[in-house]
Amino acid sequence: MPIVCIDAGHSYSTPGKRSPDGMNEYAFNKAAALAAKKILLKKGVTVLTPHRDDFDVPLSARTDLANDGRADLYVSIHANAFGGSIWNGVQGIETYIHPLHSTEEKKLAQNIHQHLLKSTQRPDRGIKTADFHVLRETKMPSVLVECGFMTNRQEKQLLASEDYRKVCGEAIAGGVLAFLGVSESLYVVQAGAFSKRENADQQVAALKKAGFEAMIKSN
Numbered sequence: 357m358p359i360v361c362i363d364a365g366h367s368y369s370t371p372g373k374r375s376p377d378g379m380n381e382y383a384f385n386k387a388a389a390l391a392a393k394k395i396l397l398k399k400g401v402t403v404l405t406p407h408r409d410d411f412d413v414p415l416s417a418r419t420d421l422a423n424d425g426r427a428d429l430y431v432s433i434h435a436n437a438f439g440g441s442i443w444n445g446v447q448g449i450e451t452y453i454h455p456l457h458s459t460e461e462k463k464l465a466q467n468i469h470q471h472l473l474k475s476t477q478r479p480d481r482g483i484k485t486a487d488f489h490v491l492r493e494t495k496m497p498s499v500l501v502e503c504g505f506m507t508n509r510q511e512k513q514l515l516a517s518e519d520y521r522k523v524c525g526e527a528i529a530g531g532v533l534a535f536l537g538v539s540e541s542l543y544v545v546q547a548g549a550f551s552k553r554e555n556a557d558q559q560v561a562a563l564k565k566a567g568f569e570a571m572i573k574s575n
């Protein structure tokens with residue numbers, strides 16, 4: 357089964373990294389990471405989490421954990437800030453990949469970015485490139501997501517809410533699962549159960565004639 361590294365950026369103790377009214381970025385990052393982890397675990401994915409509440413794990417230790425743990429992909433979760441610690445109008449979601457990214461890394465970014473946009477309905481700031489440590493030093497496809505601006509009053513309200521944190525985490529998990537080719541949910545409609553094969557064949561023929569896709573599963 358796949359191994360995914362879900363990294364909540366920073367820690368409670370990291371200087372700065374707060375909204376103008378004091379919301380800690382890590383509180384968002386951690387909650388979104390946990391929501392993503394829950395979904396991935398349910399789907400049988402192994403999840404590595406290199407962050408800690410009590411200290412800011414050095415970036416090299418974070419990427420070492422992913423590399424040594426042979427993670428298949430890496431997602432670093434953040435909330436954005438613009439212009440220091442002053443409220444302003446800059447808003448939206450952006451996803452980063454390394455300038456020397458692989459095709460797979462781009463594909464991972466597209467999957468996660470689209471899931472985030474669809475779930476949050478926030479403005480699209482695009483997929484960007486940056487030479488961040490966590491993107492450069494990871495041996496697997498890696499992305500860094502910025503799920504909204506702590507320096508925008510409206511987005512800060514969202515980032516501070518349990519609901520938005522869960523929405524972001526679940527969207528990230530959805531993007532990861534889409535990239536891995538694991539279906540997020542599967543709903544099966546059954547149109548009959550027969551003890552005789554010929555009756556099942558007849559039902560399938562009738563369904564197909566009526567325009568439905570149909571198949572026989574025996575158990």
Ligand SMILES: [Zn+2]
Pocket residue numbers: 365366373381434435
């Ligand atoms: Zn950050």
